[in-house]
Amino acid sequence: MSRLWKRFIRASAFVSKEFNEVRRQPRLVLSLVLGPFLILFLFGIGYQGETNNLRALVVVPTTGQFSKDVAEYRAMTGNQLNVTGVTNSLPEALARLKERSVDIVVQVPEDAARQISSGAQARVPVYFNEVDPLRRDWITYLSFLYINEINKNTVAAVASQGQEQAGDLRSVLARMRNSLAATEQSVRNGQTQEASQEAQRMQGSSTNVQLTVVLLAQLLASENALVKPPSPQDPQQVNLASGGEAAGELSEDLRALNEALSDPNTDRATLLQRIDRVRTDLDEMDRLTQQFQSINPLVLAAPFYPQVENTAPIKANFTSFYAPGVLVLILQHIAITLTALSMVRERLLGTVELFRVSPVSPMEILTGKYTGYLLLLGGIASILLVMMSNNIVIEGFPLSLGVPILGDWLLLFFTIVLVIFSSVGLGLLISTISKSESQAVQISMLVLLASVFFSGFFLRLEALWWPVRAVSYALPVTYGVSSLQVIMLRGGVPSPAAWLGDVPFPAVLLALFTLGIFFSLIGYLQFRRSLRQQ
Amino acid sequence: MSQHLVNTTLPIELQDPANRTLQLPLVDQRPAPPMIDVRNVSKVLGGNTAVADLNFQVQQGEIFGFIGPSGSGKTTTIRLLTGVYTPTTGDVTVMGARPSHPGRRVQEHFGYMPQLFVLYPNLTVQENLSFVAQLYGMGRVARYRRVKELLRFVELYDDRNKLATNVSGGMQRRIELAAALLHNPALLFADEPTAGIDPVLRGKFWEEFRRLRDEGRTLFITTQYVGESEYCDRVGVIREGRLVAVDTPTALRRRAFGGDMVDVVVTGLSDAIVRALEELPIVKYVQRVSANELRASVGEAGPAIPPMLDVLNSLSCEVKRIEEYRPNFDDVFIKLMEQDEEATAQAAAQAAAQAEANDAGTTETPHV
Numbered sequence: 088m089s090r091l092w093k094r095f096i097r098a099s100a101f102v103s104k105e106f107n108e109v110r111r112q113p114r115l116v117l118s119l120v121l122g123p124f125l126i127l128f129l130f131g132i133g134y135q136g137e138t139n140n141l142r143a144l145v146v147v148p149t150t151g152q153f154s155k156d157v158a159e160y161r162a163m164t165g166n167q168l169n170v171t172g173v174t175n176s177l178p179e180a181l182a183r184l185k186e187r188s189v190d191i192v193v194q195v196p197e198d199a200a201r202q203i204s205s206g207a208q209a210r211v212p213v214y215f216n217e218v219d220p221l222r223r224d225w226i227t228y229l230s231f232l233y234i235n236e237i238n239k240n241t242v243a244a245v246a247s248q249g250q251e252q253a254g255d256l257r258s259v260l261a262r263m264r265n266s267l268a269a270t271e272q273s274v275r276n277g278q279t280q281e282a283s284q285e286a287q288r289m290q291g292s293s294t295n296v297q298l299t300v301v302l303l304a305q306l307l308a309s310e311n312a313l314v315k316p317p318s319p320q321d322p323q324q325v326n327l328a329s330g331g332e333a334a335g336e337l338s339e340d341l342r343a344l345n346e347a348l349s350d351p352n353t354d355r356a357t358l359l360q361r362i363d364r365v366r367t368d369l370d371e372m373d374r375l376t377q378q379f380q381s382i383n384p385l386v387l388a389a390p391f392y393p394q395v396e397n398t399a400p401i402k403a404n405f406t407s408f409y410a411p412g413v414l415v416l417i418l419q420h421i422a423i424t425l426t427a428l429s430m431v432r433e434r435l436l437g438t439v440e441l442f443r444v445s446p447v448s449p450m451e452i453l454t455g456k457y458t459g460y461l462l463l464l465g466g467i468a469s470i471l472l473v474m475m476s477n478n479i480v481i482e483g484f485p486l487s488l489g490v491p492i493l494g495d496w497l498l499l500f501f502t503i504v505l506v507i508f509s510s511v512g513l514g515l516l517i518s519t520i521s522k523s524e525s526q527a528v529q530i531s532m533l534v535l536l537a538s539v540f541f542s543g544f545f546l547r548l549e550a551l552w553w554p555v556r557a558v559s560y561a562l563p564v565t566y567g568v569s570s571l572q573v574i575m576l577r578g579g580v581p582s583p584a585a586w587l588g589d590v591p592f593p594a595v596l597l598a599l600f601t602l603g604i605f606f607s608l609i610g611y612l613q614f615r616r617s618l619r620q621q
Numbered sequence: 622m623s624q625h626l627v628n629t630t631l632p633i634e635l636q637d638p639a640n641r642t643l644q645l646p647l648v649d650q651r652p653a654p655p656m657i658d659v660r661n662v663s664k665v666l667g668g669n670t671a672v673a674d675l676n677f678q679v680q681q682g683e684i685f686g687f688i689g690p691s692g693s694g695k696t697t698t699i700r701l702l703t704g705v706y707t708p709t710t711g712d713v714t715v716m717g718a719r720p721s722h723p724g725r726r727v728q729e730h731f732g733y734m735p736q737l738f739v740l741y742p743n744l745t746v747q748e749n750l751s752f753v754a755q756l757y758g759m760g761r762v763a764r765y766r767r768v769k770e771l772l773r774f775v776e777l778y779d780d781r782n783k784l785a786t787n788v789s790g791g792m793q794r795r796i797e798l799a800a801a802l803l804h805n806p807a808l809l810f811a812d813e814p815t816a817g818i819d820p821v822l823r824g825k826f827w828e829e830f831r832r833l834r835d836e837g838r839t840l841f842i843t844t845q846y847v848g849e850s851e852y853c854d855r856v857g858v859i860r861e862g863r864l865v866a867v868d869t870p871t872a873l874r875r876r877a878f879g880g881d882m883v884d885v886v887v888t889g890l891s892d893a894i895v896r897a898l899e900e901l902p903i904v905k906y907v908q909r910v911s912a913n914e915l916r917a918s919v920g921e922a923g924p925a926i927p928p929m930l931d932v933l934n935s936l937s938c939e940v941k942r943i944e945e946y947r948p949n950f951d952d953v954f955i956k957l958m959e960q961d962e963e964a965t966a967q968a969a970a971q972a973a974a975q976a977e978a979n980d981a982g983t984t985e986t987p988h989v
Contacts, residue, residue, distance in 0.1 A: 093758030100755030104741065104748075111743040111784070437739035444703045444733040444810075445756045446725040 097447045101455025102462065105429065109463060119421055119467050124474045124488075127413055131406030131488050140166065141190040141226065144180045145173045148197035167229055184216045191215045191226060193233075211237070243388035250384065253376045256296060260373045263292050267365055270344075274358045282358070283348040286341065289365070293341050296372065297334040330375050337368035400578050401491050410475050410490040411575050412544040414468065415567035418503065419510040420535050422464055426514025427527040429456065434617070435524070442618060449615040453607070457511055464507045472499075493578030502570045505599040509563035512606025519613035538564045566599040654717060656681045656808055656839040657702060662711030664697055671697040672862040675711070679841055679855075684834050686853030687843040688954065694862040695843040696736050699812050702841060703733055716808060729757060732806025736813050736843075738793040742786030746777055746796055749785055750803060757804035764803075771799040774829065776822065791817040798826065802833075809833065811842045815849065827852045847954040858957055865961045874948065877956035879905060881922035882946040883929060886914045888939040897932050904929070916946060 109116060145160050147153035154160075160170040171189060174180055180192040192214040196202070199209035213230040217223045266289045273282035344361040347353040401407070433439050442452060475490040492499065513534065521527035539545060541559040548559055559565045657679035664671045672694040679685040689695050700706040701713055704720030713720055718727045740749040747768060754764040772778040775795035780788060785796060794817050801809060809830075815823045827849065830840055834854070842853070850856045850870050858865040858873065866873055875881060887894065890913050898907050898917055903925045905918040919925035922945035933940050 092760075096755050096758050096760065100752050103755075104744065104752050107748050108741065108743045436741070437735065437737055438741070440700075440705055440735055441733065441739050441753070442756070443705050444728065444731055445753075446728040446758070447756045448725070 094451055097451045098455035098458065100447075101452055102459040105425075105456060105459030106463065108429075109425070120470050122417075124471060127406060127410055127475065127488055130409065131404070134405050140169050141229070142188075143168045143170045143191045143193055144183060144189040145170060146177050146180045146192060146194040147173055147175060148195060149175050150197060153195060164233070168233070181214060184214055187216060190217070239385070239389045241388075243384040246384040246387035250380050250382075253380050257373060257376050257380075259292050259296055260369055260376065263289050263296070264366070264369050264373075266292070267362060267369065270348075271359065271362045274348075274355060274362065277355075279348060279351075283345065286345045286348055290338075290341050290345055293334075293338045297331075297338050330372070330379070333368065333371050333375060337365065337372060340364045340368050399576075400493055401576060403491070403576050406488050407490045407576065408572070409544075410488060411571035412542075412564075412568040414471055414475070415506055415564050415571055416535070416538055416542070416544060417471075418464055418468055418506055419513075419538060419562075419564045419567065420531065421467070422460055422507050422510035423514040423517060423534055424528065424531045425463075426456065426460060426511045427517040427521060427531055428524055430515060430518030430614070431521050431524050431527045439618060449611065449618050453515070453611055453614065457508070457607075460511045461504065461507055465504065468503050468507075490575065492575045494574035499571070499574050502567065502574065502596065502599075505596060505603065506563050506567040509599055509603030509606060512603045512610055513563065515610030515614065516606045519610060519617070534562070538562050541565070542568050544568050560598070561602070563599060563602055566595050566602075570595055570599075653681055655679060655714075656716055657685075657841060658712075658714040659702070660712045662701060662708045662713055664701060664706055665709045666697070666706075670862055672701070672859075675701075675864050677857055677864060677867045679839060681839050682834060682837045683854040684830055684840045684842060684852065686850050686856040687841065687859060688845075688847055688850055688856055689843075689859035690958075691845065693859045695859060696812055697862075698859070699810050699841065699843055703731065703810050729804070730807040732801040732804065732809040732811075734797045734801035734809070734811040734814050736816075738785070738790075738797060740785055740793075740796060740800065743784060745782050745784055746788065746792075747772065747781040749796060750800055753800040754803045759804060767803055768799075771802060775799045791819065791822075794818055795822070802829075807838055809838065809840045809842075811840065813843055813845060815844060815846060823849075847950045850950045850954075858954065860958060860961055863961075865957055870950065870953075873957065874950070874953045877953040877960070878918065878948060880918050880920045881925070882948065883917045883919055883922050883925060884910070884914065884942070884944055884946040885917065885929070885933070885940070886942040887933060888913060888941065890915060894933065894936055894938060897936055898929060901928055901932060913941075 143164070147155065155173045155175075157170055157173055160173060164170055168191070177192075177194060180189070180194075183189045184192050194212040194214070196209045196211055202209045211234055213226075215223070215226045217226060266285045270282045270285040270289070273279070273285065340361065344358070344365055347358055347361050433442075472492065475488045476492050514531070517527060517530045517534070521530060537558060541551065541555070542562055542564040543559065544564070548556060548565070551559065655678035657677075659675050659677050662675040663673045675698065677685075687695050687698060697706065701708055702715055702720060704715075704723055707721045715723065716727050716730060718724055723731075741752070744752065750768045750771065751764055754768060759767065769778070772781050775798060777788075777792060777795055777799070780792065785793065788796070794814065798811070798814050801811060801814075815826055818826065823846075830842065831852065834840060842849075844850075850873070853870065855867065855869055856873055857867045866876060868876065885898075890909070895907050895909065895915060898904055898915070903919050905920075907915055907917045909915050917925075917929065919929075926943060926945075930940065930943060933943075
């Protein structure tokens with residue numbers, strides 16, 4: 088029998104031994120396969136997304152005519168805020184905040200109008216009592232959103248006032264049009280004196296029109312972009328902000344008409360031409376004003392709204408998004424725990440003594456164990472992937488998570504193999520520093536905890552301070568989570584720059600492989616040392 | 622110790638110190654190198670001397686028994702021989718190689734049965750044996766056949782599918798023995814193989830050991846059952862880490878009691894008869910055991926009985942029985958232990974006296 092064949096037989100002893108040991112623990116097998124699936128399934132049907140429904144208390148000033156009707160305030164707020172009461176007492180509100188019967192206290196400023204009119208921003212104090220940093224950030228963000236909403240409504244109210252003023256303007260324009268008609272009639276009848284008087288009346292009205300239009304233009308100065316026509320080819324879209332310019336033209340044409348009327352040498356045709364120009368100006372002004380009035384004040388206040396379009400290949404739900412991470416996390420944890428426990432148990436059982444005397448080498452032992460765990464965990468991963476992705480319905484009850492696998496199965500397989508390989512290496516390393524089974528389990532649990540925090544499973548890696556990210560890069564799960572998310576949810580190999588920051592995809596696999604080699608090498612050297620004679 | 626010649630039916634391959642593989646000839650009249658050669662070996666574990674100054678050799682084709690009370694250093698010795706421990710001082714050679722670096726081809730000829738059950742509790746009896754067979758590179762067919770054969774031998778065939786954790790301690794010892802014999806080792810180290818085994822099966826084990834010995838294999842067996850020394854070709858007696866004696870069982874018995882013992886039963890036993898026997902030069906001493914029975918210590922029983930019978934006849938005694946008395950090995954062992962204890966105490970006393978004398982000399986020197 089060749090030496091190579093004997094080596095194979097010796098290594099295969101550990102493959103079958105690991106399989107038989109795991110097989111003898113049906114509860115372990117059940118928890119290995121069904122556990123992760125059930126966790127994901129429960130998560131899928133149970134997770135409702137972030138609720139963050141905050142109980143709010145509004146403090147209104149005693150002065151002024153502020154409503155104390157809760158329903159009125161509820162109508163003003165969205166789903167995120169649930170206004171539970173209105174009070175005049177800030178201390179009472181703060182006491183309720185302290186006892187945490189409300190989440191947020193919003194104080195309406197007493198002298199907002201005075202502050203704004205004096206050119207200062209009005210301060211709206213928002214109090215909360217929160218230790219959860221995520222919730223704290225959420226409340227701060229929500230406050231910003233609501234204040235923006237208030238600002239928008241305020242601007243809308245002012246715009247509405249402007250539209251009312253535009254109604255007056257149209258009356259003035261109608262009067263001017265009548266005067267112009269009378270002027271024209273007088274010119275046709277050769278009554279230049281009457282025509283000049285009518286034109287001068289129009290000149291006075293024009294001053295009012297010009298002033299009104301300029302005020303409106305100033306009011307809309309910050310929003311002037313909104314009323315610009317999106318396309319110059321569209322004749323119906325008019326730039327309202329150019330109303331000031333139009334009013335100036337009207338005034339100029341009126342002045343020219345008056346000069347022509349006061350000049351006895353001006354012929355009738357010239358006068359009628361000047362009258363036509365003024366009429367055109369009036370029509371233009373009227374059209375502009377009419378359009379301005381027809382615009383919704385809210386559009387004037389908040390002219391932009393986002394049109395969101397996700398270019399990702401799928402619209403993943405929470406279960407689909409977290410499924411690849413859970414799979415990798417479970418595989419890493421099982422690999423680490425099984426390997427560490429198995430190696431420590433060999434030592435505690437005394438089989439190591441048998442290995443020392445027998446012709447089996449440390450490399451053969453580890454080859455057998457690695458192969459065993461790769462096959463075992465590969466099988467578990469396959470079952471989990473099938474259970475996650477397929478649509479299984481039992482008597483009408485869906486038992487599937489429907490997680491999409493858009494990418495290449497071979498790439499997925501290769502990545503999973505590398506995750507298992509490096510995780511087994513980490514387990515081997517842990518076994519060399521563990522004196523007992525409980526120590527091995529303890530350290531494995533610590534690695535699991537570190538993996539949840541530092542792998543990018545829940546928190547993005549970019550959110551971690553860069554030296555701390557070294558922990559992330561020392562964990563196989565970090566590479567596994569991002570790799571599987573891209574392969575399963577994005578459908579294959581992404582562009583290199585989009586991968587873990589600036590790290591290209593092959594580099595991720597290479598890093599995973601290097602990590603596995605590093606752990607395995609240290610583990611092997613330590614194991615070989617422990618097999619040496621005492 | 623008798624001259625051991627190479628006379629084996631096994632084509633055993635050995636490695637010389639230069640790591641060259643040697644094929645032993647089937648018949649050779651040159652003195653064979655010992656399978657185990659232990660010279661001046663000591664081992665310190667955790668600051669305590671586990672064994673000290675061990676010197677012995679084990680020849681190919683013999684059963685070497687290693688006997689001693691619990692904690693005397695038997696397991697330490699076997700671990701030194703198997704390479705689990707390296708000696709603190711001295712040299713150990715097994716099959717021509719150092720056990721710390723024996724080489725895989727030498728290790729393939731080792732069989733090892735540890736003192737404790739070191740196999741996997743969650744595997745069945747058969748799976749455990751198959752696992753060990755694989756460690757020695759046995760192929761599927763050979764493995765299956767050999768495992769089945771040994772399961773029958775250790776009477777565990779019907780229990781082969783039981784988990785190792787669910788069998789008794791005695792059965793676990795049997796699994797260990799079967800595991801050690803799976804690959805037909807040329808050199809078997811067995812650490813208390815018969816502990817916890819019922820007497821019938823124990824007898825069967827020794828029968829198998831002797832069969833292996835007869836095939837030319839070498840067995841190094843430790844035991845607490847002193848009586849089992851009878852089954853060994855040679856016995857090493859160890860006490861508190863020191864080797865008290867190494868010899869054949871018969872020689873050890875003689876050493877313990879100063880020679881063979883002859884029991885004599887006569888009618889009308891008298892002091893005159895005792896004195897007459899004591900006057901014989903071959904008789905060392907005579908001791909009355911009962912009213913009609915006496916026990917005489919002689920060099921060797923065979924040659925001593927005829928002259929003793931002549932004396933008794935000359936005194937007209939009616940000799941009802943005269944035969945060699947073989948004290949059981951428990952008595953031999955106890956006697957050897959007592960003798961060693963006395964010798965140790967004497968040596969200690971002498972050393973103390975010497976030290977005292979030296980101290981006194983040193984103290985007086987300044988006055989001189």
